[in-house]
Amino acid sequence: MSLVLHEQIAPRALKPSLLELDGISRAAIEAHYKLYEGYVAKRNEILGLLDGANLASANQVYSDVRALKVDLTFAIGGIKNHEIYFEHLGGDGGDPDGLMRHLLARDFGTVDAWRADLTATAMAARGWAWTAYDWDEGRLFNYLGDAQNTFPVWNATPLVALDVYEHAYFLDYQTDRASYIEAFFANLDWAVVNGWVGSYQIPAR
Numbered sequence: 131m132s133l134v135l136h137e138q139i140a141p142r143a144l145k146p147s148l149l150e151l152d153g154i155s156r157a158a159i160e161a162h163y164k165l166y167e168g169y170v171a172k173r174n175e176i177l178g179l180l181d182g183a184n185l186a187s188a189n190q191v192y193s194d195v196r197a198l199k200v201d202l203t204f205a206i207g208g209i210k211n212h213e214i215y216f217e218h219l220g221g222d223g224g225d226p227d228g229l230m231r232h233l234l235a236r237d238f239g240t241v242d243a244w245r246a247d248l249t250a251t252a253m254a255a256r257g258w259a260w261t262a263y264d265w266d267e268g269r270l271f272n273y274l275g276d277a278q279n280t281f282p283v284w285n286a287t288p289l290v291a292l293d294v295y296e297h298a299y300f301l302d303y304q305t306d307r308a309s310y311i312e313a314f315f316a317n318l319d320w321a322v323v324n325g326w327v328g329s330y331q332i333p334a335r
């Protein structure tokens with residue numbers, strides 16, 4: 131039986147602008163980036179273990195498979211979440227223009243209502259709050275996540291990823307998550323988000 135071998139991947143480079151954010155320190159970003167590198171290493175390690183395992187063996191211990199497969203979702207979730215997070219920071223924040231302005235107003239009423247909803251979602255979450263376009267619903271939602279692998283929904287494309295794990299803000303804000311969330315909004319790069327809306331061809335109808 132031939133094995134499916136998975137390619138190893140490398141972490142994306144950190145954009146230099148992330149080291150000069152307003153209200154999120156260089157030290158916090160550098161520590162956060164190390165965690166992201168860890169998710170990439172873990173993904174590569176787990177896929178290597180799965181490549182080397184004989185899952186058809188009668189002696190296979192399914193609890194081992196379970197542990198690997200659960201950890202794989204955590205690692206890949208951590209990669210995807212942080213690649214969005216790092217990519218769309220480094221801007222000037224404020225209100226979006228272009229397609230995102232239209233989509234947020236269409237689906238939340240106003241940009242302020244979207245921001246209030248995402249803030250409340252982020253305050254209520256244990257790990258993440260995302261603004262995602264749900265292709266089945268045909269609109270944007272602010273979805274809540276706890277860990278890297280809970281609770282994304284199928285067939286939705288995240289466009290904003292707000293990390294509220296303590297590791298994202300404790301160094302700068304201790305337990306003051308609300309101030310960190312304000313800093314997150316102040317550093318959003320709407321041009322990046324609008325670029326995703328265009329490249330994913332999210333309908334603006």
Ligand SMILES: [Fe+2]
Pocket residue numbers: 162165212293295297298
């Ligand atoms: Fe994080």
